[in-house]
Amino acid sequence: MSNTAQIIVNIPARSLDKPFSYNIPINLPNIQVGSRVLVPFGNRKVEGFVVGLADENPETLKPILDVLDDHPWFDSNMLATANWLSEYYLCSLGEAMRLFIPGQSGIRTQKAYQAPAETDMKRVEALLSCKPEEYRTTLTYIYERGLATLPELTKLTGNMGAIIKFFLQHKLIVHADTVSKRGKANSTIIIKLAVSREVAEQIEQTLPKSKTAQRRLLSALLDTDTQELTAAQLRSLSITLETVKRLAAQGLVTTRSVPVFRNSYAGSHQRTTEVTLTLEQSHALQLITPAIHSGIHRSFLIHGVTGSGKTLVYIKAVAEARCLDRQAIILVPEIALTSQIVARFKAEFGDDVVVMHSKLSVGERHDAWRRLQTGQAGIVIGARSALFAPVSHLGLIIIDEEHEFTYKQEETPRYHAREVALTRARLSGATVILGSATPAVETYYQALQGEHILIPMNNRVDNTPMPPVTVVDMRQELAQGRRSVISQSLQDMLTETLAKKEQAVILLNRRGYSTFVLCRECGHVLKCRHCDISLVYHAPANVLRCHYCQERHTIPDTCPKCSSRYIRYFGAGTQKVEEALTALFPSARIVRMDQDTTGGKMAHDRILSAFAAGTYDILLGTQMVAKGHDIPNVTAVGIISADTALNLPDFRAAEKTFALLTQAAGRAGRGAKAGQVVMQTYNPEHYAVTAGAAHNYQAFYQEEIVFRRQLDYPPFSNLIKITVQAGDEITVHRNANLLAIELTQSLTKTDSAIIGPFPASVNKIKDVFRVNILIKTQGLSTVTRQLSALGMASRRDLIVDIDPVNVL
Secondary structure, three states: OOOEEEEEEOOOOHHHOOOEEEEOOOOOOOOOOOOEEEEEEOOEEEEEEEEEEEOOOHHHOOEOOEEOOOOOOOOHHHHHHHHHHHHHOOOOHHHHHHOOOHHHOOEEEEOEEEOOOOOOHHHHHHHHOOOOHHHHHHHHHHHHHOOEEHHHHHHHHOOOHHHHHHHHHOOOOEEOOEEEEOOOOEEEEEEEEOOOHHHHHHHHHHOOOOOHHHHHHHHHHHOOOOOEEEHHHHHHOOOOHHHHHHHHHOOOEEEEEEEEOOOOOOOOOOOOOOOOOOHHHHHHHHHHHHHHHHOOOEEEEEEEOOOOOHHHHHHHHHHHHHHOOOEEEEEOOOHHHHHHHHHHHHHHHHHHEEEEOOOOOHHHHHHHHHHHHOOOOOEEEEOHHHHHOOOOOEEEEEEEOOOOHHHEOOOOOOOEHHHHHHHHHHHHOOEEEEEEOOOOHHHHHHHHOOOOEEEEEOOOHHHOOOOOEEEEEHHHHHHOOOOOOOOHHHHHHHHHHHHOOOEEEEEEOOOOOEOEEEEOOOOOEOEOOOOOOEOEEEOOOOEEEOOOOOOEEOOOOOOOOOOOOOEEEEOOOHHHHHHHHHHHOOOOOEEEEOOOOOOOOOHHHHHHHHHHOOOOOEEEEOHHHOOOOOOOOEEEEEEEOOOOOOOOOOOOHHHHHHHHHHHHHOOOOOOOOOOEEEEEEOOOOOHHHHHHHOOOHHHHHHHHHHHHHHHOOOOOOEEEEEEEEEOOHHHHHHHHHHHHHHHHHHOOOOOEEEEEEEEEEEEEEOOEEEEEEEEEEOOHHHHHHHHHHOOHHHOOOEEEEEOOOOOO
16 A cells, blocks of 8 residues: 655645655545645645655655545546646646636635743733733633634734734744635434334323423424424424424434535526427437447537527437436536526436536535535536536536637636547547537637538528628718717617517627726826726716726826816717617616626526516627527617727637627527617628628638638647736836747747737736737647746746637
């Protein structure tokens, strides 16, 4: 038996990217590769992940303190995926493994203090003699308790900062932080008769009248088929646990504790009628089902127009995997989309479904994880983090709206869920289904090259026609003297829609009231003092806010540069559009859905549920209203500023615009009622706009792929973005120039091109200046190995992003 464990400590520091050896104590014999453990590290107790076992000299090693789980948290597939993540995205193995932990840590550390090993009480008295009484009270409390946490001490005397600092400085106390396991399961008490029914009935009748609570409890237990009651049932009967204890002491009842899993989506499903598959849906399943049964990794791209019934194909494919007792992961790009697809799956699979996303509490995520680990559930639905669920019998991964850029994580590890899904499925012999009406250019190109099996679904269910799109040239609107953000065509469509008691969705890819505040006298634009970005005016709070560092600024009465009073608000945010709609349609019930209105837990679900139920007439929002929602009474979609992203210096600008327009237009006319769309733009001739208005992916792809091939952009190459950061502008540019020279010299023998350095689109965030360098390469693995050898992945002043979706 091995006596040492190789452990990756769960500390987010790149300098610790190596395993450390620890002694396995005799009292912890069940430690295995994949176990989560508690270990001493310096003067702390930290979580660690066991990645190997060996035989070394245990006398020279620190011992493992505890095991955090009954069984290994990581199986071989999860460990292999974490290793691939670390190598491909140039992150530490610890950072990759943290992705598989709800809340990124399995322990909670609280600051605590205790008396030192030896205490000179005369010295203590001398030090306290000139201090206020709360010093003596606090120290007495710590010494008497033996160990006191900071929250306990704060309750005792309020602000503890100065007191604790004094005690530590004079060594009257020492640190003794407490560590507890996060995500502990909730539990409830089950009360059960411990005697036969006949005995219980006899005792109930002979109990004195003063024992009414005991008699009521026995009667309630006798009235149940199982002769059991839960704690909730006890409360409804006004029976206390003290009554239970008295009957238990007499041997009449027994109690046991059972785990209770928290579930924010309990009751979110309802039975649906069986739907007959269309020919296209049947054809898709005929291709996918054999792959699921074979246990050999295959990937499919379902290119289905909006409303073609992709979700039903997903459900039937998951049913096939579950029949084989294999588990399934379904990813959605936005939390706002979760509830609708959860309801569809729960209608089919009930409690076999668990939900994962960041708006759930850590406890709820832990409960979902436990249900998957213990086999109580076999289907997980969620945003990209659900990809790391502990499913040991993975059979199917579905990525809905696979083109969405939210599948790319923008902090370390900067992974793309699509690439991780394909790798995890390959390692476990699972099937992957990618679905979209507007596939990513790279994915569609790969499908045409045979890397994925392409499944077209060109028709809506019941052959419902795609909604006609009216493109409004806002330049002509301005020439006609109309300065409103609502064009005449959009106003007419909304008037007609509201008159017919139907609903509308309005998309604006901005939030706030105005996009910037400008002095008309000198042209000065108010910017955040910490970030190189315009401040956004938010009307309800009457403040200016930075959307990068979130700092709020008061609105000046005069221009800070020239002291002019001619300060005006320019651009249109969701709040301003809401104000304009209210002025045009005062009787319309309007609800806004953007980051400002969806901060609370389940806020997306409440807004969408209310809209779907007919509580509101118009749903106004940012990108989150543009995709995935299937509400039959929505017959009108208005797109304001359709070309917002087209002028950005990003080679994906056209792709992002086309996808957003097509997805938004697809929300209209999904039921029996015909739909219509108004698309407002200043670039009506651009191919992304014309193809989006025609619902024509092929027309867009043919234009876009020529552009990509000519400039050697993905899918014809891989990109690596390196962001250089520094606290002052001179330093960041000097370091970026030196780095570009170093890269040019190091990568001369690779098929790579260095682009830059060039300032990031927002070149300062939170007082840190940023400069980008792009590497365009045909040999990604060779280049990443070289970058790793040069130590660039561990440098604190660099951010290395493999396959970035944002190159600005």
